[in-house]
Amino acid sequence: MYDGDIASVLISEQQIKDKVTELAKQVEEDYPNSGDLLLVGVLKGAVMFMTDFARALPQPAQLEFMAVSSYGSSTSSSGVVRILKDLDRDIAGKHVLILEDIIDSGLTLSWLLKNLQARNPASLEVCTLLRKPDAVQVDVPVRYVGFDIPNEFVVGYGLDYAERYRDLPYIGSLDPKVYTSGA
Numbered sequence: 001m002y003d004g005d006i007a008s009v010l011i012s013e014q015q016i017k018d019k020v021t022e023l024a025k026q027v028e029e030d031y032p033n034s035g036d037l038l039l040v041g042v043l044k045g046a047v048m049f050m051t052d053f054a055r056a057l058p059q060p061a062q063l064e065f066m067a068v069s070s071y072g073s074s075t076s077s078s079g080v081v082r083i084l085k086d087l088d089r090d091i092a093g094k095h096v097l098i099l100e101d102i103i104d105s106g107l108t109l110s111w112l113l114k115n116l117q118a119r120n121p122a123s124l125e126v127c128t129l130l131r132k133p134d135a136v137q138v139d140v141p142v143r144y145v146g147f148d149i150p151n152e153f154v155v156g157y158g159l160d161y162a163e164r165y166r167d168l169p170y171i172g173s174l175d176p177k178v179y180t181s182g183a
């Protein structure tokens, strides 16, 4: 699939699977009495992570999705965030865990945390599969991190370039020839 577009596999399908199980176990230990935890997946990138995580989590959880868009180029975000799809329900008094696929500059999540905090949840934490420590422009409090990765543009397992590659089962670095050829 996508022959020649992926320069290298950064995280294999099995490594993702093991990490999702490990993160779900940590969350299970931290929320023993939450009742139903409310998972908020950030579309579209977090869709694979959300569905796998919810199934790996031993306790019941409710699933909500939000879609946001940050204006910017196709490989960077600007911090100006717009809600494309809001939550379908009130989160006041709920234990909310945001599930993100990646924290790059941190601008999207920083905005989202302020937005959701204003809705008065009982608690609000973040679980991200990937984080790029060298790219962070704003510090965001993140309780659960799957992998810290180098500052390279990655795709797969929900992450896209121009809406492609989300369906790859692993995370790979995109060959720079893909951006330069405009494919």
Ligand SMILES: O=P(O)(O)OC[C@H]1O[C@H](OP(=O)(O)OP(=O)(O)O)[C@H](O)[C@@H]1O
Pocket (backbone or CB within 6 Å): 042, 043, 044, 045, 046, 068, 069, 070, 076, 077, 100, 101, 102, 103, 104, 105, 106, 107, 108, 109, 159, 160
């Ligand atoms: O830390 P940041 O630099 O703000 O970048 C992280 C955000 O960028 C990606 O979303 P994107 O806007 O590409 O939308 P998508 O999930 O629909 O692909 C990703 O899913 C994060 O939400």
Ligand SMILES: Nc1nc2[nH]cnc2c(=O)[nH]1
Pocket (backbone or CB within 6 Å): 075, 076, 077, 102, 103, 104, 105, 152, 153, 154, 155, 156, 159, 160, 161
């Ligand atoms: N696909 C993809 N989307 C991103 N959004 C912010 N950083 C990235 C990245 O490395 N890859």
